[in-house]
Amino acid sequence: MLGRDVMAAADDAVGLTRSELDVTDARAVDHAVREARPDAVVNCAAYTNVDGAEADEATATAVNGDGAGNVAAAAAALGAFVVQPSTDYVFDGEKREPYIETDPTGPRSAYGRSKLAGEWAVAELNPRHVIVRTSWLFGMGGKNFANTMLGLDGPLKVVDDQVGSPTYTAHLAEALVELAGGRLTGVVHVAGAGECSWYEFARAIFERAERDVEIAPCTTEEYPRPAPRPKYSVLRSAVPHAPALPDWRDGLEAYLMERAVAR
Numbered sequence: 001m002l003g004r005d006v007m008a009a010a011d012d013a014v015g016l017t018r019s020e021l022d023v024t025d026a027r028a029v030d031h032a033v034r035e036a037r038p039d040a041v042v043n044c045a046a047y048t049n050v051d052g053a054e055a056d057e058a059t060a061t062a063v064n065g066d067g068a069g070n071v072a073a074a075a076a077a078l079g080a081f082v083v084q085p086s087t088d089y090v091f092d093g094e095k096r097e098p099y100i101e102t103d104p105t106g107p108r109s110a111y112g113r114s115k116l117a118g119e120w121a122v123a124e125l126n127p128r129h130v131i132v133r134t135s136w137l138f139g140m141g142g143k144n145f146a147n148t149m150l151g152l153d154g155p156l157k158v159v160d161d162q163v164g165s166p167t168y169t170a171h172l173a174e175a176l177v178e179l180a181g182g183r184l185t186g187v188v189h190v191a192g193a194g195e196c197s198w199y200e201f202a203r204a205i206f207e208r209a210e211r212d213v214e215i216a217p218c219t220t221e222e223y224p225r226p227a228p229r230p231k232y233s234v235l236r237s238a239v240p241h242a243p244a245l246p247d248w249r250d251g252l253e254a255y256l257m258e259r260a261v262a263r
């Protein structure tokens, strides 16, 4: 999903799909990076099945941890910068105000642990890196909450006690391409401005899509899932000159427009 929008946002980029490059294959990654001779690599490959990772943490870690390390090391061998997306799920969700870059991590899920392993690998293997933590992605190129909601007719119950910042992938992609220029190093939080619960997000989706769907709030307990989710994972940046994205509602508006044009 994000990779598609990064390709659209970049002027001159080589995009590789999973069938063209498996990031867990260090030699293949090294070869592909040498072929392309990039100034920067944006690693959008990831194991993103949050619930699936609970039963298969080894695969999640191979892709999100070791795979991210392979990409970072291959870029480092050529002196290239690396941009590594990460996630709000590296936090435990116990805070009640936005998480900044220096807050202690404490992932509660296998997916969160695998992404944190990726952060550490990238930082260790390539000094020229930026780790971009983001959250609640929605966009045109893949499975996501907004697209799922729009496929349902209701009545629905949606979780109201998990709060985060929905982020439109086209907005994030522009920031990633800009950061690929190498002006920031280390960890930076980049997510849609504002915050909401999944229930509030769903309501906004139906309202703005002018869909009359019956929807009610529920608790996480009423909707058990294999992987625990943070109760609160709003991201803010304390890094000077970090990219600031538009409000998530503007992202939603732009997404619905992009969706309508594509239909």
Ligand SMILES: NC(=O)c1ccc[n+]([C@@H]2O[C@H](COP(=O)([O-])OP(=O)(O)OC[C@H]3O[C@@H](n4cnc5c(N)ncnc54)[C@H](OP(=O)(O)O)[C@@H]3O)[C@@H](O)[C@H]2O)c1
Binding pocket: 001, 002, 003, 017, 018, 021, 022, 023, 024, 043, 044, 045, 046, 047, 048, 063, 067, 085, 086, 087, 088, 115, 134, 135, 136, 137, 138, 141, 142, 143
């Ligand atoms: N989605 C979110 O809400 C969210 C939130 C915060 C952070 N992020 C992070 O943002 C980034 C982009 O996420 P996304 O939502 O765009 O994910 P996505 O749509 O699931 O895309 C991930 C891509 O990686 C591919 N992939 C999986 N294993 C691979 C491997 N071994 N080698 C090469 N490619 C592989 C997948 O291929 P297949 O489809 O064939 O498996 C898929 O094309 C990830 O780093 C993710 O952790 C996502």
